Amino acid sequence: MIDLATALLITAAFLRTTLALDACPNGEKIYTGASGMSYKLCPNSDFLGETVQIRGNVNSLEECAAMCDGDKNCYRGVYDHDYRYCHIKAQGAMRWEPSQQFDVIQQNFKDIARCPGQETSYSSNGKNYKICRSSDLRGGTLQIQWNVNSLNDCADRCARDGACVHALWDATYKACHFKGSQETNTIIWSLNKQFDTIRLDLKFPRATKGEWSDLVWLPLIPVAGYVVPEFPSSSRLLVFSAYKPFEFSGPMKQTVFGDYNFNTGQTSLRTIANTQHDMFCPGISSLQDGRILIQGGSDASVTSFYNPSTNEFTRGPDLGKARGYQSSVTTSDNKIFTIGGAWSGAREGKDGEVYDPKSNTWTPLPGAKVGPMLTQDNAGIWREDNHAWLFAWRNGSVFQAGPSKAQNWYGTAGQGSQVGAGIRDDNHAMCGIFAMYEPGKIFSSGGSTSYSDVASLTRAHITTIDKPYQPAKVERMPDMAFPRGYANAVVLPDGTVFITGGQRWVKGFQDTDSVVYPELFNPYTKQWRTLAPEAIPRNYHSISILLADGRVFSGGGGLCWTGGDCDPHADHPNGQIFSPPYLFNSDGSVATRPVISSVSARSIKVGGSFTINMSVSALNLKFVLVRMGSVTHSVNTDQRRIPLTNVSRSGPNYTVSLPNDSGVLIPGMYYLFVSSANGTPSLARTMQIML
Incomplete structure (x- = not known):
């Protein structure tokens, strides 16, 4: 026979098991601190586990998040909105549960393409590096060296090693992680307060290599x-x-x-x-x-x-x-x-x-047999x-x-x-x-x-x-x-x-x-x-x-x-x-685009003609239609490019005659681009090609 106290303990244990969270159920928000670090805020939930510090008279969840952001060792926190306490949590395992008293703060280990804080430079052994604090390079580790006492020491060691391209310094464990090249390794840059990244300053001039947002x-x-x-x-x-x-x-x-x-x-x-x-x-x-x-x-x-x-x-x-x-x-x-x-x-x-x-x-097309294309x-x-x-x-x-x-x-x-x-x-x-x-x-x-x-x-x-x-x-x-x-x-x-x-x-x-x-x-x-x-x-x-x-x-x-x-x-x-x-121009500055002022019609039949008015009359412009795409699983059967070569000019007006072949000019929606002699395209106008 189980007594009441034992039954209550079993029930409590069962509820704690079933109530564990693996995602925020209450409208998660993102907070970005002064350091550039990102945090996930989840109202009405709690982290059960060791607390290393408690601060009082904290007026909001965001103020608690700012305190965590200012602490290099804070990865998770809990805000008590009833009593206005901010709990800085330890780095060990935590249990995430619903709670009406607390709100959870946790570091957002999101991937990045730009350093969220102030990026600095460092040179060693003829190599130039970019330093980004509180960030990680995930993957591509060649080796880990221990008892490395500073970020500069980590960079120096990488610079002397022929295989090391980038590095990662862990101040907590005094460890320097050597990283290889992205050409042969999967390496992803992300936020993480535990590390500082040391990235070889590889140059990619946008005039020849393009530029990513x-x-x-x-x-x-x-x-x-x-x-x-x-x-x-x-x-x-x-x-x-x-x-x-x-x-x-x-x-x-x-x-x-x-x-x-x-x-x-x-x-x-x-x-x-x-x-x-x-x-x-x-x-x-x-x-x-x-x-x-x-x-x-x-x-x-x-x-x-x-x-x-x-x-x-x-x-x-x-x-x-x-x-x-x-x-x-x-x-x-x-x-x-x-x-x-x-x-x-x-x-x-x-x-x-x-x-x-x-x-x-x-x-159905029973004669269109799939067998030959398997x-x-x-x-x-x-x-x-x-x-x-x-x-x-x-x-x-x-x-x-x-x-x-x-x-x-x-x-x-x-x-x-x-x-x-x-x-x-x-x-x-x-x-x-x-x-x-x-x-x-x-x-x-x-x-x-x-x-x-x-x-x-x-x-x-x-x-x-x-x-x-x-x-x-x-x-x-x-x-x-x-x-x-x-x-x-x-x-x-x-x-x-x-x-x-x-x-x-x-x-x-x-x-x-x-x-x-x-x-x-x-x-x-x-x-x-x-x-x-x-x-x-x-x-x-x-x-x-x-x-x-x-x-x-x-x-x-x-x-x-x-x-x-x-x-x-x-x-x-x-x-x-x-x-x-x-x-881009050859010096890396943004190139001037041709500007389409107007088109005489936005819906044109195959084989028809229309007139484009350009903002400035220019020689050697190129005209092209590109069918708007749709894509999944490496497949984009909608896209195709059709150069328009039958063009006559009168000042800033250009009359274009379309190909008279719907097998070439498939009906549908197209981009109309006008490109300069250097190949810089205009903002495209939408054109509907009809039968």
Whole structure:
């Protein structure tokens, strides 16, 4: 028989077990101290554990946080809002529980791209270093030396060691951590009061290497995204994750979206549930009227339309086959073709089908066989029909350039068709990157022979297509400097292809073997250039996309399944914006952009003409249309670049005649860029190309 006292003790122990927290339930806030350090504030919760100091007459949670910020050894604190005490907690293990009396303060070990405090310089042995207090370099440790009594001593030791590139000094334990190069090691800069970082001052002149912004923090992990078509110019990026901001599961009938205004920096979060569609891992394509069709994914049969004119989502007709990891593409006759998608639904290779917006129906295409485009994956069929490299071409045809080594033509009329187009390479290139930089000219590179757990590839190719259903011409290009799987590619207004992220050895949900140095490929000179590094690895579940000002957003990576044992450090709810070298003069100053004053029409038919009025009359301007992109899982079938060469000039007015071929100029929403003789693009105007 258990007595009452014992029963109460058991009940109390049970409640303490069940009430433990692993996340703030009460509206977490961020506090930034005078040091630049960031802290998470969680109201109505408590840390149970050793307290090293108690301070009285503290009037607010923020005042307590400021006290913690001023104490080098304070990583966590608790504010007693009933009695106005500030508890500085020890560094040992703590139990986090709900409480009506206390509020919790804990250091935010967030990743950074800039030193939050005053950065200083130090030179030793002919090497120049940047010193940032209260920050960490996570990863890439070569060795640890002990009994190092000062930061300068740590820097001196690193400078004398041939392998040490960066270093980390731990004042508490008198330890100096030698770090390697980011070219061969995954090293992430983050906030941490325990350490001070000593970083070799590597120079990346923005005139030749470009420049990255500070981190843009988002309310979710951007696994997919697209630019919202707006007139006269686009300013927003919609990104989405899954049914939750930081994890995915099975079919959960809702999707979390983030709305990021890249002009103002404002972000917001919304949950889309009215279409009953978890859109994680879908196909994405945009129609002539600007609507974005998102199909399949976790809710594998469902489709959803996003309408940019209303900023709302509506349910579309269900797919004929349930799909996830498929690719889709908008055709020359404004239909949407999709193929593959064995990740969700039935685990089998999936033939094509086509959506017609006129009838609002999907039609199966039994002749558009998926078999010829399958890879050979060490995980089997559910990885073999994924992420096809699709390009719409003339007369409703679709060219499949990869990731299989076999290339194919698909017809979308009638029952559909498939015709082999040749062999691109000896290897399959799953999760490789691809872009049409000129009509009929397809760049591709990277990827891996299987979806995961293999080495990535460096190979690059240009595939040229002309007449539908005829063999393609493939030319091997120089290899990339870095092997990359799970990378992303963006075609820029000048026709170069900008490549971000990826891993040397593909392994989802991890940052191991990351490549943080982007590369720029010039298809006209057939040369590569390595650019300034990103601050954060961008691997599996990352995106990159061209913005209306000619910059590139790169973000995301991570997003584990619910209950999965993934590395939380590989979750990246953030991005950076890259300014390519064409935005700078040779001396590093900001280049002057051409300015489009007006366009005579914003909706133009294929083969039509329109007039552009420039603010200043100039010679040697270049005109180009770049179709607005949508991206997930290294796939962006919406983007393509169309140079406009039929141009006549009268003073500041330029009349442009469009190509009269909807297989080249696919209907939909485009950026109109006007570039200077030096290649600096204007702010793009939004143009709608119609049949």
